[in-house]
Amino acid sequence: ELYSSVGKLHDVFQQLRADESRPLLKHLITQQENRLDKIKSLAKTLRELSGQEIRDPEFTVHHPLDAFRFIRNHSIIFNITTTEMLKEIHLYKQGRIVIESLLKNITIIGVDDLKGIIRGILEIQITYDLTTKDMANGKFGSLKVEPLSAAECQDIMVVAYLEKRYDTAKEWFNMAVNKMDEEGDRMTTTPLSLLTRAAEASATTGNYLEAVHWYSEIVAIEPNSRYHKYKLRVSKKMLDEYNNSPNQDQKTLNDLENRFIEGCQGKVPRLLGPVPKRLYCDFDDNGHAFLLIQPVRRELISLDPYIVVYHNVLSKKTIMSIREDFKPRVTNYGIGGQYFIHADYFDDMHQLDNRIATFMLYMSDVEMGGGTNFPYVPEVVYPQMGSAVFWYNLYPNNTSNQLTKHGGCPVAIGDKWIANIWIRLNGNEFTKPCPLDANEKSWTKYMKREREWSKRGR
Ligand SMILES: O=C(O)CCC(=O)C(=O)O
Numbered sequence: 001e002l003y004s005s006v007g008k009l010h011d012v013f014q015q016l017r018a019d020e021s022r023p024l025l026k027h028l029i030t031q032q033e034n035r036l037d038k039i040k041s042l043a044k045t046l047r048e049l050s051g052q053e054i055r056d057p058e059f060t061v062h063h064p065l066d067a068f069r070f071i072r073n074h075s076i077i078f079n080i081t082t083t084e085m086l087k088e089i090h091l092y093k094q095g096r097i098v099i100e101s102l103l104k105n106i107t108i109i110g111v112d113d114l115k116g117i118i119r120g121i122l123e124i125q126i127t128y129d130l131t132t133k134d135m136a137n138g139k140f141g142s143l144k145v146e147p148l149s150a151a152e153c154q155d156i157m158v159v160a161y162l163e164k165r166y167d168t169a170k171e172w173f174n175m176a177v178n179k180m181d182e183e184g185d186r187m188t189t190t191p192l193s194l195l196t197r198a199a200e201a202s203a204t205t206g207n208y209l210e211a212v213h214w215y216s217e218i219v220a221i222e223p224n225s226r227y228h229k230y231k232l233r234v235s236k237k238m239l240d241e242y243n244n245s246p247n248q249d250q251k252t253l254n255d256l257e258n259r260f261i262e263g264c265q266g267k268v269p270r271l272l273g274p275v276p277k278r279l280y281c282d283f284d285d286n287g288h289a290f291l292l293i294q295p296v297r298r299e300l301i302s303l304d305p306y307i308v309v310y311h312n313v314l315s316k317k318t319i320m321s322i323r324e325d326f327k328p329r330v331t332n333y334g335i336g337g338q339y340f341i342h343a344d345y346f347d348d349m350h351q352l353d354n355r356i357a358t359f360m361l362y363m364s365d366v367e368m369g370g371g372t373n374f375p376y377v378p379e380v381v382y383p384q385m386g387s388a389v390f391w392y393n394l395y396p397n398n399t400s401n402q403l404t405k406h407g408g409c410p411v412a413i414g415d416k417w418i419a420n421i422w423i424r425l426n427g428n429e430f431t432k433p434c435p436l437d438a439n440e441k442s443w444t445k446y447m448k449r450e451r452e453w454s455k456r457g458r
């Protein structure tokens with residue numbers, strides 16, 4: 001027995017001498033050190049995400065690209081970081097509790113918000129005809145912001161695909177690839193993962209031409225991928241079927257929609273008549289005692305339909321309290337937020353509560369975009385904090401005036417706050433002029449000054 005145990009010891013010495021366990025231990029320690037480094041860097045990212053900016057009560061994001069980055073950081077990046085963190089510390093109950101409670105707090109911003117802001121950015125890009133290059137470099141509007149990263153461009157590309165904006169998507173795809181080259185070792189995505197997303201997005205949205213294009217590129221890079229070869233075959237087949245099918249519905253914008261977009265871009269061709277010789281501005285009191293002392297500055301925008309802007313009708317202080325107190329009744333447009341062409345009247349002319357007129361208060365300035373666009377007129381009224389726009393939706397004979405159709409242009413930079421006051425038929429039976437002629441379509445007939453204006457033309 002002694003012999004055998006000495007023999008065992010001998011083995012042990014042998015083993016220790018062989019130095020086999022030392023590299024293993026060293027490796028284990030390095031592994032733990034790397035893990036700790038990773039935890040530290042994840043913790044740093046998390047700290048930065050919930051950093052300075054949000055704790056500052058004055059913090060807001062003004063520029064759409066800043067808003068995009070903020071939302072992206074607080075949805076995707078936060079989720080990735082916390083998931084990674086959980087993987088690293090899942091053995092420690094205490095740590096798990098901390099991370100899980102962090103995760104619970106951040107359900108306010110999600111992937112849908114990210115998609116939403118990207119849709120907004122695309123809306124801005126398309127309506128205002130901005131180049132992908134300028135946008136990706138943070139150059140639009142008067143402010144310059146941090147350029148976008150390859151991964152950020154990629155996210156925009158994916159949403160552009162989902163929105164079926166293929167040309168725009170392709171531009172963002174190229175931009176992401178260029179940026180990846182620039183970023184070198186900081187790159188977070190590979191061209192292959194970009195291509196795969198592009199291909200999947202086009203296939204799922206039914207753009208088989210694009211899908212064939214992307215899958216061909218993937219197969220060229222990865223000739224051994226059976227999956228991608230299969231997808232390429234399927235896309236080709238679908239493309240054939242599509243090309244041979246009779247109804248290929250392509251959405252083309254109609255004239256009015258084109259005119260709306262041109263209006264938002266500042267190109268407003270006049271269609272209804274000659275450019276008025278002069279701007280019609282005056283002080284209006286409307287016979288009201290209070291307004292006799294302090295008349296309102298009025299600007300005539302159009303006679304038919306009758307549209308006027310009243311300047312400086314509300315003070316900033318009043319506006320702020322309305323924005324706060326009547327939140328549910330005021331509209332606050334987000335970035336890229338728009339309201340497409342519509343009418344404020346109801347088509348059924350027998351509706352008792354039909355809206356004779358709209359009085360819309362602007363409760364903020366908007367740095368870029370956000371005009372109220374009347375494509376038939378055509379005129380665009382730009383928001384100015386404290387001013388209001390007024391127009392008649394109905395003719396004096398209570399029929400609807402389709403020339404009053406209007407919409408809100410996308411907000412490119414800034415924040416748009418409005419409040420609508422609709423003047424209804426119901427309740428105004430004794431105030432609304434009652435035309436003797438059932439076909440009466442002119443409001444200006446009832447207004448002394450406007451009658452003179454209309455005689456001068458337009
Ligand atoms: O946002 C705008 O300028 C127009 C809004 C509008 O037309 C409405 O709220 O009915």
Ligand SMILES: [Fe+2]
Binds near residue numbers: 342343344406
């Ligand atoms: Fe409206």
